[in-house]
Amino acid sequence: MILRSSAASPFGRKVKMTAKYLGVYNALSVETADTTNPEDTLRQQNPLGKIPVLILDDGRKYYDSRVICEFLDSKADGRTLHPTExxxxxxxxxxxxxxxxxxxxxxxxxxxxxxxxxxxxxxxxxxxxxxxxxxxxxxxxxxxxxxxxxxxxxxxxxxxxxxxxxxxxxxxxxxxxxxxxxxxxxxxxxxxxxxxxxxxx
Missing domain, CATH: 1.20.1050.10 (Glutathione S-transferase Yfyf (Class Pi); Chain A, domain 2)
Structure with missing residues (x-):
């Protein structure tokens, strides 16, 4: 999976922290995105032109950080950051x-x-x-x-x-x-x- 983000993004950081904590970070390839550049493919990946965006292997795209974090949580075994109770x-x-x-x-x-x-x-x-x-x-x-x-x-x-x-x-x-x-x-x-x-x- 590809995570489009930037080093300074606090929302991207939340996703990366989540992935590391849940043990799924190695399944991600982190790629820098430039929200100010109209030539960046980000705007095709997320019509809002915002980061982070998670691109799945089958081409599906998930955003924003809340959605991505819960998706990663659903793929992890053991730990969870989203209580079910x-x-x-x-x-x-x-x-x-x-x-x-x-x-x-x-x-x-x-x-x-x-x-x-x-x-x-x-x-x-x-x-x-x-x-x-x-x-x-x-x-x-x-x-x-x-x-x-x-x-x-x-x-x-x-x-x-x-x-x-x-x-x-x-x-x-x-x-x-x-x-x-x-x-x-x-x-x-x-x-x-x-x-x-x-x-x-």
């Missing part, structure tokens, strides 16, 4: 939505500054997205996800979100949220795939 499943998916939402709001801030000329950037929009991240981090810091039980896709999404804040916002969150710094350090010890799939890995 009702309450645990919904808790894991909700935590994933929170982690992914932090990334979504963060990416919109990055694009606003990267794509728009400075005189056209809208501070109100940047503040609106930043406030989403702050509220999410406040909630996570108040009750960090437990690491004493089984890992779930929610844990992976939150870790990738914090990793992206380190990458694109110089880790500014760390000063305000020491409980999450401690949480991420503990997660890294439990899941070596986090460091193995970072942007510099």
């Amino acid at each position: 009702s309450d645990a499943r919904w808790d894991a998916l909700t935590l994933q939505a929170l982690g992914d939402g932090i990334v979504d709001a963060s990416i919109l801030q990055v694009y606003e500054k990267r794509i728009r000329p400075e005189e056209k950037q809208y501070q109100g929009w940047l503040d609106y997205q930043s406030e989403k991240v702050t509220r999410a981090l406040d909630a996570l810091s108040a009750t960090p996800p437990s690491l004493t039980g089984d890992m779930t896709i929610g844990h992976f999404a939150v870790a990738c979100a914090l990793g992206y804040l380190d990458l694109r916002f110089e880790g500014a969150w760390r000063a305000k949220y020491p409980a999450l710094v401690t949480w991420l350090d503990a997660f890294r010890d439990l899941v070596p795939a986090f460091d193995a799939t970072g942007p510099d890995a």
